[in-house]
Amino acid sequence: MHRTALGKLAIVFAALSGNGVDAFWRMNCGVIQTGRIDPIVTPGEISSHVHKIAGGYNIGFNSSYEDMTNSKCTSCEIGADKSAYWTPQLYYRHANGKFQDVPNSGMTVYYLGRGDNRDNIQPFPAGFRMLSGNALARSYDNTTMTYNNGRPVADRVSFNCLDSTTQYPETPSMIHTKCSNGLRAQIQFQSCWNGVDLYKRDNSHVAYMSTIDNGVCPPSHPVQLVHLFFEVLYGVAQIDTTDGGQFMFAYGDPTGFGFHGDFLNGWDPTVLAPALKQCANVDNAGQISACAPLAASDSSQYSYNCAERPSLINEPVVGMLDKLPGCINITPGPSDASVSDITCGPGTTSPSVNPFTLSNPSQAAVMPQVNARTNGWTYMGCANEPSGQRALAAFSYTNNGMTTAMCQAYCASKSQSLAGVEYGSECYCGNALSSGSSLGGANCTTLNSMVCAGNSTEFCGGPARLQVFGATAPSTGPSVPAVGAVAGDFVYAGCANENFTTPNRALSGASYSNNTVTNEQCGAYCSALNFQYFGTEYGTECYCGNSLKGGSTLSQTGCSMACSGSLSSNSPFAQYNNTCGGSNRLSVWKNSKYQATAVVPSVGSYVSQGCYYEASANGGSGRALTGASFSSSSMTVESCVSFCAGKNMGLAAVEYSAECYCGTVLQTGASPATDGLCNMACGGNKQEYCGGSNRLNVYKSS
Numbered sequence: 001m002h003r004t005a006l007g008k009l010a011i012v013f014a015a016l017s018g019n020g021v022d023a024f025w026r027m028n029c030g031v032i033q034t035g036r037i038d039p040i041v042t043p044g045e046i047s048s049h050v051h052k053i054a055g056g057y058n059i060g061f062n063s064s065y066e067d068m069t070n071s072k073c074t075s076c077e078i079g080a081d082k083s084a085y086w087t088p089q090l091y092y093r094h095a096n097g098k099f100q101d102v103p104n105s106g107m108t109v110y111y112l113g114r115g116d117n118r119d120n121i122q123p124f125p126a127g128f129r130m131l132s133g134n135a136l137a138r139s140y141d142n143t144t145m146t147y148n149n150g151r152p153v154a155d156r157v158s159f160n161c162l163d164s165t166t167q168y169p170e171t172p173s174m175i176h177t178k179c180s181n182g183l184r185a186q187i188q189f190q191s192c193w194n195g196v197d198l199y200k201r202d203n204s205h206v207a208y209m210s211t212i213d214n215g216v217c218p219p220s221h222p223v224q225l226v227h228l229f230f231e232v233l234y235g236v237a238q239i240d241t242t243d244g245g246q247f248m249f250a251y252g253d254p255t256g257f258g259f260h261g262d263f264l265n266g267w268d269p270t271v272l273a274p275a276l277k278q279c280a281n282v283d284n285a286g287q288i289s290a291c292a293p294l295a296a297s298d299s300s301q302y303s304y305n306c307a308e309r310p311s312l313i314n315e316p317v318v319g320m321l322d323k324l325p326g327c328i329n330i331t332p333g334p335s336d337a338s339v340s341d342i343t344c345g346p347g348t349t350s351p352s353v354n355p356f357t358l359s360n361p362s363q364a365a366v367m368p369q370v371n372a373r374t375n376g377w378t379y380m381g382c383a384n385e386p387s388g389q390r391a392l393a394a395f396s397y398t399n400n401g402m403t404t405a406m407c408q409a410y411c412a413s414k415s416q417s418l419a420g421v422e423y424g425s426e427c428y429c430g431n432a433l434s435s436g437s438s439l440g441g442a443n444c445t446t447l448n449s450m451v452c453a454g455n456s457t458e459f460c461g462g463p464a465r466l467q468v469f470g471a472t473a474p475s476t477g478p479s480v481p482a483v484g485a486v487a488g489d490f491v492y493a494g495c496a497n498e499n500f501t502t503p504n505r506a507l508s509g510a511s512y513s514n515n516t517v518t519n520e521q522c523g524a525y526c527s528a529l530n531f532q533y534f535g536t537e538y539g540t541e542c543y544c545g546n547s548l549k550g551g552s553t554l555s556q557t558g559c560s561m562a563c564s565g566s567l568s569s570n571s572p573f574a575q576y577n578n579t580c581g582g583s584n585r586l587s588v589w590k591n592s593k594y595q596a597t598a599v600v601p602s603v604g605s606y607v608s609q610g611c612y613y614e615a616s617a618n619g620g621s622g623r624a625l626t627g628a629s630f631s632s633s634s635m636t637v638e639s640c641v642s643f644c645a646g647k648n649m650g651l652a653a654v655e656y657s658a659e660c661y662c663g664t665v666l667q668t669g670a671s672p673a674t675d676g677l678c679n680m681a682c683g684g685n686k687q688e689y690c691g692g693s694n695r696l697n698v699y700k701s702s
Helices: 002-017 065-069 269-279 404-413 519-528 637-646
Strands: 023-029 033-035 051-055 084-088 090-093 099-101 107-113 129-133 157-161 183-188 227-234 246-249 260-264 377-384 395-398 418-422 426-430 455-459 465-470 490-497 511-513 533-537 541-545 585-591 606-613 629-631 651-655 659-663 685-689 695-701
Touching (some): 023 269, 051 107, 084 107, 129 183, 637 651, 637 659, 637 695
Antiparallel strands (some): 090 099, 090 246, 533 541, 606 695
């Protein structure tokens, strides 16, 4: 039995590391919370056992999708992913009965393009959550199989002892624990969804593919999801095991068969959807940098900038403990443990709980604009540290409560005109930058800078990167182009006000925001979607549209903020000093090469029915049309109608520029939307509309 299971595991995980075998991305995560928290299994209550949690800052006893997406930061490297990921804590039971936590600094999460239907992977819907594994298992179950009798479900769990002298095979339990480079626990998740339920307590809303990490989905769970896979490395070699004790998980499991993992969706849907389309079926060797939607928020300082929160529960869970936290009976098997073995009985006193405060995105750290004045000092930009010396070498000090104001005050007290913050807690002063250092010689962005140790809402440089402030005011600010100014294919239309008395933005088409925005980048983005106008705002935001909405008007005032991104010297926008709108002000440019896009009125017997919301976007669940579908970067209305007609289905719909859906009836929740909301050009014909995000142009056969 075990020999067969081990053979299958070896094949599966060899595939994970093979070059050119799979399309996937790999994301590293630090720890955001340690304790008895599990909002999936025990929402609103203290969990039965200790977990190590990674991801969104707002994870707590009863976290919702909205809570997670509103987290001010995430301990995972992709900022657009505020999801929560967790697995049980590993302990070592010493011979004297004491329990010691085994070091673990986070996990690695894989998003793999797997399955026979991998070309149609769907994003996790808002509110989706799931778990994999069975905390009560204490032996290998070779009878419970995946769909079509494909594989034992028990193969979802595996362990890899990483040792410098012995190469151990992967095992379905915690057999080998003398691992000089750590013991890696691994868990695979279900990749098939019933398309209806966001979560069910028995986890029946999801199912494994026929071979767990690949194959087909059962007919009861037809929606293909991306395949999640966790790796958690435990520092077993850092524990003194000479007393002959035993490793065991927080729920009293010394075998490892009960290892499990949980996932609570907190993705920004405008990032996950294109990431799956562009990167889940392309072999990028797992590199986030090779996937544009993900790279836009890929931070190198994620674990520092979103450090572990203090415990929510007043009980010891790390260090040397008298017992496992909770009411845990150690159950070595081979029989499964019972629920009573890991839960507290009536009358048991629970530890007290600390107040829990939710964050919001406005509490995230903000990079100052060049030439902005704060505390009487002017932000001058980012400087590199020269080789062998400091950029500012007159005075310095380090403080674990560092802020930019503290550094500025210190340098002022030393009669120095320049103050620089670096590495989160370091301050340097001088009257000039040293030879070999220059402003612009390093790149300080929100993705590679470190928050100030004493104020998490501002940045204090980064490794070998110094944010420099000057004691004198700037002589000039960013220049503003004149109306009619030309930059390549674009003509400056003016500065538009945002009118928030209506639900529309001034430009209400596609949009994105990050800390590398430039007019050139925004223009290319909107042009690719065939919008007539693009606009930049607040230095970090990009908007597209074909007309100004919401009562917005053009003027020549208020657009004077520097763009957050940097332009090359040969950019056609460089002559205008790269200004990107202002507060509620939009720098608007018109594409002189624009060709109008229109709704195709009919194709053969199929007549346009207008723009419709997806069922899941307007009170229902799943897709508006649930018949056949396909996607193509060269999508047109004609190709979609031809496809659906060939399937003998009377309804055809195009969505998100590249998707086609067919059916015989619109599902509950699929209601009419304003035509202007279906504003994305077809990938194969920029003069045709092909729906929008969660919105479809629907055609019906007469």
